[in-house]
Amino acid sequence: MGKPVIRVLGxxxxxxxxxxxxxxxxxxKRGILLDAGVNFDDEDRPVFAATYPPKYIDAIILSxxxxxxxxTAPMYFISGNPRVYATRPTIQMAKLMLEDFLKLNGYYSPYEHREVQTLLEAAEYIRYGQRVDIDGVEASAYSAGHIPGSTFVVLDIxxxxxxxxxxxxxxETKLMKPPQLDAIGRIDVLITEATYGASLHPPRERAEKRLLSIVEEVVDRGGTVLIPSFSIARGQEMMMILAEHDPGVPVYVDGMIRKVTEIFLENSEYINNLHLLRKAYEEFNIVKGWRDRNRAWRQPSVIIASAGMLKGGPSLYYLKRIGGNPRNAVVLVSFQAPGSNGRRIVEEGLMPGSEEPVRARVEWLxxxxxADYKGLLEVVKATKPRMVVIVxxxxxVAKEYAKHVMDTGIPEKIVIGENNSDIAVDA
Ligand SMILES: [Zn+2]
Ligand SMILES: [Zn+2]
Structure with a gap:
């Protein structure tokens, strides 16, 4: 009969x-797909994951x-109709994200709104702790602590x-409870992300304190603080930190952060400190149009706005208004990809698309x-896999992390996943 086979498609x-x-x-030939994502190249064009014939896909589970x-997931609905499993907030946010993706990248996309719609309609919600049967394969979902609704998936084949x-x-963060790794139990093969498999993050409280002290200093001298944030999770986390320690000036929230916050509030079981998120949503000024937007930066204030890397969206608008004044500050709180506007203001101190210097104070927290490598190793220690696949x-970074995993003495085999190659499970 043979053992399961894992293929890395992206x-x-x-x-x-x-x-x-x-x-x-x-x-x-048939299989189950775990995620189907897209990246962006230097020119910001989408780079899709490899695909597998849709007719052989029994189900797609979105983490x-x-x-x-x-x-990449909607591509499977051009000629197929697989089942889709994900948590409710994942599906609700997927709708926002995929529609926004098509708005910006429709020209390069092989799928259209119709396929996105079919995917969303096919979705069945799963909850943490729940098991579903997919033609004899048992799939179960556990919390992953990354963003609300994020799932650690286990397949029993x-x-x-x-x-x-x-x-x-x-x-643990204000927004997220840590994952319940003990609930997962022992697994044979762990397919693990290792984005930060070679580094350590500073303690979260330190970053929070730093943010609050910058806000206090800037606001005290009558300045405005711009916090460019990702729409999902980072923006809400910033809202929650500020809601806990009233900065004494108006706080404005602009961009897709608002809709995502509403999804979070509807899915309270996935939020750590719900009270704090609700407080922020009720007390802060949600920017609804140009009038609000104009008012926001003309006074001492804190502005939380998407996009997180200043690629576009309201954060870029605000940067252009406040970036030239040393009284103000721009606090980056998200990953800044090489070549992004955010990275450029950190490294070169220049305004996007010009040679004008940024005179506002710039901080990157x-x-x-x-998880950093210590966090990732906690997952290995809790699940005791015989084989680890790093993706x-x-x-x-993957090589560095493989060494860390090896040092635990837990798995017999460690594989660095390679695109379009099969990994035989010999557990
Ligand atoms: Zn993610
Ligand atoms: Zn990711």
Whole structure:
């Protein structure tokens, strides 16, 4: 009968574009897909994950709503109709993310709104702790602590348990409870992300304190603080930190952060400190149009706005208004990709698309929603896999992390996943 076979379709030796195919054995063409994401190249054009014939896909399980895990999934609905499993917030956010993706990248996309619609309609909600049967394969969902709704997936295939972290974080934040790793139990094969498999993050409280002290200093001298944030999770976390320590000036929230906050409030079981999120949503000024937007930056205030890397969206608008004045500050709290506007203001101190210097104070704080290598090792220690497959990681980072895993003495075999290659499970 043979053992299960894992094929990396995307996310091998690269961060993002995650997609994994799991088949029962090498003789079986049919399989289950774990994520199907998209990345972006230097020119910001989409780079899709490799695909597998849709007619052989029994189900797609989406670990969470970030585009690097879902952006290729609608492609399976051009000629197929697989089942889709994900948590409710994942599906609700997937709708926002995929529609926004098509708005910006429709020209490059092989799928259209119709396929996105079919995917969303096919979705069945799963909850943490729940099991579903997919033609004899038992799939179960556990929390992953990365963003609300993010899932650690376990497939039980003929007695072999294969675990997939999706993106994972092991620390508690205001927004996220840490994952319940003990609930997962022992697994045979762990397919793990290792975005930060070679680094350590500073303690979260330190980043929070730093943010609050910058806000206080800038606001005290009558300035405005711009916090460019990702729409999913980072923006809400910033709202929650500020809601707990009233900055004494108006706080404005602009961009897709608002809709995502509403989804979070509807899915309270996935939120750690719900009271704080609700307080922020009720007390802060939600920017609804140009009048609000104009008012926001003309007074001492704190502005939380998407996009997180200043690629576009309201954060870029505000930067252009406040960036020239040394009284103000721009606090970056998200990953800044090389070549992004955010990275450029940190490294070169220049305004996007010009040679004008940024005169506002610029700070970059680490609020990562990915576990560092110590956090990732906690997952290995809790699940005691016989085999570890490393994905969602740059090659040199994956190699570093493989050494850390080896040092635990837990798995017998460690594989760095490679795109378009099969991994035989010999557990
Ligand atoms: Zn990811
Ligand atoms: Zn993610």
């Amino acid at each position: 996310g091998g030796k690269e961060v993002g574009r995650m997609s994994i195919l799991v088949r029962r054995n090498s003789g079986d 969470h709503a970030h585009l690097d895990h879902i952006g 003929d007695g072999v348990r294969i675990g997939f972290t999706g993106d994972i974080n092991t620390i 680490d609020f990562s929603s990915h 969602h990681s740059e090659e040199d």
